[in-house]
Amino acid sequence: MLVEARGLCKFFGVKPVFRKLDFHVDQGQVLLVLGENGSGKSTLLRILAGLLQPSAGRLYVGAESGEIGYVGHQPYIYPGLSAWQNLRFWSRLHGFSPDGGRIEEILVRFGLERVRHEPVAFFSRGMLQRLNLARALLLGPRVYLLDEPSTGLDRRSRDALHGEIQKLRESGCAVLWVSHYPERDLPLADRVLHLEDQLGWMDSPAFGKVAPQFASPDTEPR
Amino acid sequence: MLPQVCLIARKDIGLLLFRGQGVVQAALLGLLLIFLFSLAGSGSKIQASWMAAVFWLASCFSLVLIFNGLYAVEEEGSAREGLLMAPIPVQSIWLGKALAGGLLLLLLQILFIPAGVVFLGAGQLSSWSTGAGLLFSVDAGLILLGSLFGALGQGQSTKESLLSVILFPLQIPLIMAGIHVGASLLGPASGSESLSSWFSLILAFDAVFAGAGLILFPFVYAE
Numbered sequence: 001m002l003v004e005a006r007g008l009c010k011f012f013g014v015k016p017v018f019r020k021l022d023f024h025v026d027q028g029q030v031l032l033v034l035g036e037n038g039s040g041k042s043t044l045l046r047i048l049a050g051l052l053q054p055s056a057g058r059l060y061v062g063a064e065s066g067e068i069g070y071v072g073h074q075p076y077i078y079p080g081l082s083a084w085q086n087l088r089f090w091s092r093l094h095g096f097s098p099d100g101g102r103i104e105e106i107l108v109r110f111g112l113e114r115v116r117h118e119p120v121a122f123f124s125r126g127m128l129q130r131l132n133l134a135r136a137l138l139l140g141p142r143v144y145l146l147d148e149p150s151t152g153l154d155r156r157s158r159d160a161l162h163g164e165i166q167k168l169r170e171s172g173c174a175v176l177w178v179s180h181y182p183e184r185d186l187p188l189a190d191r192v193l194h195l196e197d198q199l200g201w202m203d204s205p206a207f208g209k210v211a212p213q214f215a216s217p218d219t220e221p222r
Numbered sequence: 223m224l225p226q227v228c229l230i231a232r233k234d235i236g237l238l239l240f241r242g243q244g245v246v247q248a249a250l251l252g253l254l255l256i257f258l259f260s261l262a263g264s265g266s267k268i269q270a271s272w273m274a275a276v277f278w279l280a281s282c283f284s285l286v287l288i289f290n291g292l293y294a295v296e297e298e299g300s301a302r303e304g305l306l307m308a309p310i311p312v313q314s315i316w317l318g319k320a321l322a323g324g325l326l327l328l329l330l331q332i333l334f335i336p337a338g339v340v341f342l343g344a345g346q347l348s349s350w351s352t353g354a355g356l357l358f359s360v361d362a363g364l365i366l367l368g369s370l371f372g373a374l375g376q377g378q379s380t381k382e383s384l385l386s387v388i389l390f391p392l393q394i395p396l397i398m399a400g401i402h403v404g405a406s407l408l409g410p411a412s413g414s415e416s417l418s419s420w421f422s423l424i425l426a427f428d429a430v431f432a433g434a435g436l437i438l439f440p441f442v443y444a445e
Contacts, residue, residue, distance in 0.1 A: 022289070043257060048279075050305060050307065051303055051306065051307070065308075065309045066307070066308060066309030068307065069308075070303075072303070074299075074300030074303070075300065076299065076300060076301045076303060076304030077300060077301060078233070078237060078295065078298070078299050079298050079299050080236075080237045080240050080241055080295075080298075080302055081233070081237065089233055090304065090308075091227070092229055093226060093229060093230075093305075093308045093310065094224075094308055094309060095309065120299070135304075146305040165404065
């Protein structure tokens with residue numbers, strides 16, 4: 001088991017975000033986290049990433065510092081550096097020897113090879129998100145925390161993202177994936193964690209169907 | 223830890239020099255201070271202690287701008303959390319920023335020295351080795367403290383203005399020592415005993431600021 005939470009609670013002051021959350025993610029599993037805005041999905045991922053402390057409960061993440069790939073709402077990039085320089089910096093900071101071939105390969109996988117030497121400051125929102133995903137994948141962690149990773153991506157990039165998540169599952173990584181598009185992303189999930197009214201419950205996409213409140217009318221077709 | 227410190231310092235220096243912002247402002251501010259003080263002393267000979275005071279004052283003001291710029295680098299791309307999640311001691315960020323700040327400060331001080339000669343009429347130092355020792359030892363304390371307080375002011379303009387208010391009083395012992403030793407190097411020679419006691423004070427404060435940074439930085443930066 002790579003991630004396990006038992007009775008996890010988070011309060012901001014006296015305001016509860018979620019209470020008594022129980023879930024686990026095994027190796028090679030994708031857990032889709034669903035819930036409305038403000039239900040605590042991003043907070044949960046930030047706790048798992050070690051960026052926030054839980055208020056109560058037990059949390060086990062079977063990965064060392066640096067073995068967690070987190071893609072949040074903010075791209076962890078330096079606008080003054082190029083895509084290639086950004087990836088090289090993060091790679092070296094995580095203790096990997098600078099491997100130009102690996103960086104090149106990941107840039108190609110995310111369709112950034114033609115702009116690799118351009119300053120990131122000139123990138124569009126979608127290109128930034130692709131670079132953010134490339135950064136997370138380059139570091140080869142065991143646990144991936146993806147907070148709405150398809151934000152800003154066009155259809156082709158979304159399909160590529162699905163392909164990458166499938167590869168991660170096959171390579172034995174654990175993926176926690178926050179999504180607002182369950183119809184589109186559910187086929188890739190092994191389990192689903194619903195967050196609602198400060199509580200959470202696990203569901204299997206094979207047996208359960210998406211609750212109506214999560215099937216938003218603006219859900220994009222795959 | 224050293225490779226990560228150097229990596230962070232190299233990235234920061236590259237970004238600050240690439241943007242120009244921060245370094246150019248700091249250089250202009252320091253040079254302006256030296257020029258303005260030269261006007262105040264025109265027609266009469268400026269005392270050695272005044273020259274040393276102006277030099278260190280210019281360095282301190284430049285330091286604030288440099289560290290504001292160094293910590294703003296992470297805020298632009300929200301990279302701070304990425305650094306915090308990296309498998310490195312958090313203190314290596316503080317040291318990396320301090321190293322980058324130190325090198326940029328030295329670069330500016332190299333500009334300030336000839337400006338001091340031209341505008342303030344500073345003469346030859348009586349001992350270049352003591353002068354270099356003074357520069358490195360005082361700079362060490364300034365940048366260790368500057369890097370810690372730079373983290374406090376990250377991305378918040380209200381805190382940035384507080385930075386100079388909190389930082390300058392803490393720098394006073396180092397600046398005082400810098401002025402006294404600097405004046406003795408530029409003017410009539412002081413006894414070696416007096417110099418060594420000033421250097422002891424500088425090194426003691428360097429150690430205090432280094433210890434404070436090591437302990438406090440993780441709390442300050444992760445906030």
